[in-house]
Amino acid sequence: MDRVLELKDFNVTYKNKTKKVYAVKDINLTINKGDSLGIVGESGSGKSTLAMAILRLLPERNTEITGSSNFANKDLVQASEKELKEIRWKELSVVFQKSMNALSPVHRIGEQIEDIYRVHKPNARKEEIFDRIKALLRLVNLSERVFKMYPHELSGGMLQRVAIAISLIHDPKLLIMDEATTALDVVTQGQILEEIVKMEQTLDVTRIMITHDISVVATTCNKIAVLYAGELMEVGYVKDILKEPKHPYTKGLLSSIPSLSGEKETLTGIKGHLPDLSQKYEGCIFAPRCEHAMEQCGKSKPSETQLTGENRVWCHLYSQSDRGEQLDISKNLAEVNR
Numbered sequence: 001m002d003r004v005l006e007l008k009d010f011n012v013t014y015k016n017k018t019k020k021v022y023a024v025k026d027i028n029l030t031i032n033k034g035d036s037l038g039i040v041g042e043s044g045s046g047k048s049t050l051a052m053a054i055l056r057l058l059p060e061r062n063t064e065i066t067g068s069s070n071f072a073n074k075d076l077v078q079a080s081e082k083e084l085k086e087i088r089w090k091e092l093s094v095v096f097q098k099s100m101n102a103l104s105p106v107h108r109i110g111e112q113i114e115d116i117y118r119v120h121k122p123n124a125r126k127e128e129i130f131d132r133i134k135a136l137l138r139l140v141n142l143s144e145r146v147f148k149m150y151p152h153e154l155s156g157g158m159l160q161r162v163a164i165a166i167s168l169i170h171d172p173k174l175l176i177m178d179e180a181t182t183a184l185d186v187v188t189q190g191q192i193l194e195e196i197v198k199m200e201q202t203l204d205v206t207r208i209m210i211t212h213d214i215s216v217v218a219t220t221c222n223k224i225a226v227l228y229a230g231e232l233m234e235v236g237y238v239k240d241i242l243k244e245p246k247h248p249y250t251k252g253l254l255s256s257i258p259s260l261s262g263e264k265e266t267l268t269g270i271k272g273h274l275p276d277l278s279q280k281y282e283g284c285i286f287a288p289r290c291e292h293a294m295e296q297c298g299k300s301k302p303s304e305t306q307l308t309g310e311n312r313v314w315c316h317l318y319s320q321s322d323r324g325e326q327l328d329i330s331k332n333l334a335e336v337n338r
């Protein structure tokens with residue numbers, strides 16, 4: 001399987017005057033060609049930090065990134081600014097929630113897209129650029145007329161489509177969407193998501209989708225990574241994890257959203273708050289909020305447990321004790337599935 005991105009022991013720490021914030025910790029994650037990976041977790045769990053750190057868009061002055069992030073035969077953590085410039089847009093591109101605001105209000109949409117095209121292809125002919133832009137606008141379901149329009153003449157949904165079209169201009173290998181459709185109304189969001197999925201079938205794009213909305217992951221992703229307080233809790237196929245989540249945190253997240261089938265059920269949610277990320281913790285980071293926490297959960301970090309296929313979970317309920325004691329896993333599982 002072709003690996004597009006491989007994160008190894010990836011950590012991101014914010015360093016302020018008075019303290020450090022350990023926002024992303026020990027992430028080991030592989031994204032294969034053609035994957036669409038949804039990264040979910042409650043607010044403050046480190047989703048955007050992870051995306052920004054992969055893209056190396058965090059200010060170096062007050063952030064520290066360790067580990068490696070291999071993309072296109074390069075470790076992005078070590079890459080120079082020049083190397084990063086060559087990769088951004090062309091091989092690795094991003095759409096943020098507010099990407100549409102980056103468009104200049106005084107230039108026509110077409111001129112702006114043309115300028116971005118020329119960053120990597122300075123000698124491109126006018127017709128080549130026009131053909132490319134037309135194809136991209138079609139892809140995100142916008143009329144060619146948009147080419148001649150100014151940003152203020154378009155709705156928010158149309159502008160965000162332009163931002164998505166721009167992100168695809170050089171056929172990137174990897175597209176990161178950070179809450180890219182969150183601010184749009186439900187109908188527009190649904191349309192854009194549908195177009196993205198269709199577009200991926202046409203182009204060879206691998207996608208990371210950062211969202212707090214699990215229904216977006218359910219409809220547009222094949223894999224899911226559940227992040228809590230900067231740490232991975234569970235990773236695997238959407239079809240398995242949404243049907244049968246393993247980690248108590250994933251179960252809690254899923255029970256916080258209404259059922260799509262419309263059946264009545266009590267929304268339980270997860271009691272408590274995210275921990276203070278300026279502290280380091282010995283045990284499982286989720287233990288203080290976990291209904292199933294056992295003695296060792298407060299003492300040691302769970303190591304990765306490989307479940308079926310590519311599904312993995314970080315939870316003592318599924319692992320053997322780090323001290324070598326064999327836990328009675330079947331008892332634990334019966335308890336967590338109760």
Ligand SMILES: Nc1ncnc2c1ncn2[C@@H]1O[C@H](COP(=O)(O)OP(=O)(O)OP(=O)(O)O)[C@@H](O)[C@H]1O
Nearest residue numbers: 014021023042043044045046047048049050212277
């Ligand atoms: N510049 C910064 N300095 C210090 N701490 C920061 C900084 N930016 C973010 N954080 C902290 O890092 C943690 C992760 O934040 P991040 O924005 O990545 O979470 P998120 O999951 O994307 O949240 P949301 O869904 O609300 O966007 C939070 O505890 C946040 O307070």
